[in-house]
Amino acid sequence: MFRRLKLLPCSSICKNYSTKVEIDASLKENFESKVFKPRKHPGTTRVKIAAIPLDIQKAAKIILEDNGAKAMYQEAIKLNNYVRSRLLPPEEGDINKRAAKIHNSVSKQYFSKVNKELTPDEYENANKVIQTKVFNILKKKVYSWGNISFDLATSLQYLMVRAAPEYAILVRILDEIRKTLPDYKPRSFFDFGSGVGTGTWAVNTFWQGDIFEYFCVDTSTHMNDLARLILCNGKDNVEMPLKGFFQRQFLPASTDIKYNIVLSSFSLFELPSMKSRLETIQKLWNKTEDFLIIVEHGSNTGFQIVNEAREFVLNLPEGKNNGYVFSPCPNDNVCPRYMEHETPCNFLMKYESLPFPSKSEIYAEVFSYVILRKGTRPKNDPQWPRIVRAPIVRSGHTICKLCTAQGELKEIIFSKSKHDQTTYRCARSSNWGDLLPIK
Structure with a gap:
């Protein structure tokens, strides 16, 4: 492929x-x-450290205090560790191959100890024993993947520990666009897997007043409610300050409407297979007017997802909304990091944690990303x-x-x-x- x-x-x-x-x-x-x-010099990264805007911090603290989130902090730490260490869901074909290999090994070992010819009933019982052993071995060796169920408690935990690093990373990435194209003014923004709203906060850091439509998609109603409440300063029954702000639980089927900036940040891990991930990337690329941004954690697996999306878009047939890598790669070739199979292509971002339940501290997070731009690479791109x-x-x-x-x-x-x-x-x-x- x-x-x-x-x-x-x-x-x-x-x-x-x-x-x-x-x-x-x-x-x-x-x-x-x-x-x-x-x-x-002109190539330096301008955003060295980032903190969530003060008005967002204030709203988040009000919401967390009102919901007694301080008691959930240890669970939030576990959630953060889990998010950082996740692996991809195993593909069905890979599981079947591994099961067949284990079955062959267990069968040989089992029947080598049998010194007599088995009756049909004994043979059937032997197969049952073998199948049970195969299942138990498979259960230990195959990664037990599951998407995260974002109920209210989990959404609050996510806000506590993940909002600050994710916002900081998005600000760092979006500044690549702002630095290279200082006169660029997007009019619309599409956020897939919008969560607590970090994407909206980040684009507003640069283009608030320029963007007239925010379209946010997240399957969790609790995440959507939380994101909206934060933008309303943590208060119910307050008019949404952002005009043209929309929330949905699923990707719209229509490809007629396109958005200047389309974002998928820390969201593709929630999809159950490579097929579903690539189908989603295709839909997001179809909705892209200018830029498609893919961001994941900077682990080997996170980098694999980002590179998978990069290769998919760059491999689309000619004439099918072609694009090129705007950042971080200075080329559209196969990623040399991917070819090495050793270390991920990732970067480091420092951030101030949300001052809840205690004072804020400086931490660092690794991330992998790609910004894909519609069209062909400009001839004056210095690369x-x-x-x-x-x-x-x-x-x-x-x-x-x-x-x-x-x-x-x-x-x-x-x-x-x-x-x-x-x-x-x-x-x-x-x-x-x-x-x-x-x-």
């Missing part, structure tokens, strides 16, 4: 390079005239390489692991002796997730 481009040998995918590189020529004059400084791991800073040199426009992972050593001062200082002051403006 997914394309496979020419694979590069491991030695060319990830290798130390003392390659001579330099700052993008179009930026040299700006660096020389001090318009840009190396520590704040600067992305730093995909924390740079190693040493005396006299800095090592950066980069994902390049050619779809390769390169580890480049920037040193004072082999690179000009601006290039060296830009590399030295860059962080995990930044673009490095070099050629």
Whole structure:
């Protein structure tokens, strides 16, 4: 189903390079005239740490206190740990293959101990014993997946521990659009798996007043009620302050109406199979006018889901609403991280926790994401390489692991002796997730 481009040998995918590189020529004059400084070059991530807006914090605290949520805090911690460690639901074909393999092994072991010819009744009983053993082994070895039932208590727990990191991550991701396209003004927003409303809070951080329609889809009525109550400052019977705000429990069947920004954040884990995930991605892409954003936790499994969506959209037949990767990838090739099968392509975001039940603290969350944009990649896109791991800073040199426009992972050593001062200082002051403006 997914394309496979020419694979590069491991030695060319990830290798130390003392390659001579330099700052993008179009930026040299700006660096020389001090318009840009190396520590704040155009590729740096502007959002270093984020906190939920104060009015949202206040509304959330009112709701949590009114519902006695302080007593649920330990359960909320367990929920957070579970969300971070989830695996994909096993596919039916994989379960059948594993069951057949276990059955074959158990049968051989069982019948090797039988030294006589069995009667039909004995043979039938033996098969029952074998089936029971196979079932018990399978139950232990196959991941027990289930979607989360978001009743009121679970929704409140989710608000306590997941709203802050998810909001911070979305602000970081949306700033990629804002930074690259400062004049872009979306008019509509579609949020699949909208939960407590973090997507709406995040887009309003940048474009409140520009967006005239918010369409939020979540199967949980409790989540929908909670999201609406938060926007109404935690008070019942208050008029919704956002005009054009709609909530539904299911994806609308019609593809006639499109939205400038379509978001699926931390939601695809709730779908029971790859087939259902890809069908959902197709529906979301059909509803996309400009940008489709997919976000999941930065685990191997979360990255697998994001990459699955990326490959699916990039593999659509020509003429079927084609698009390209706007961020984080500087290319549309097969992800070199996926090819390695070792570590996920993820990034780190710091955030202030919700000040409930105690004061807020600074934490960090890893995440994987992709922003897909409708249309073809602009010819003037610089396609600067992305730093995909924390740079190693040493005396006299800095090592950066980069994902390049050619779809390769390169580890480049920037040193004072082999690179000009601006290039060296830009590399030295860059962080995990930044673009490095070099050629």
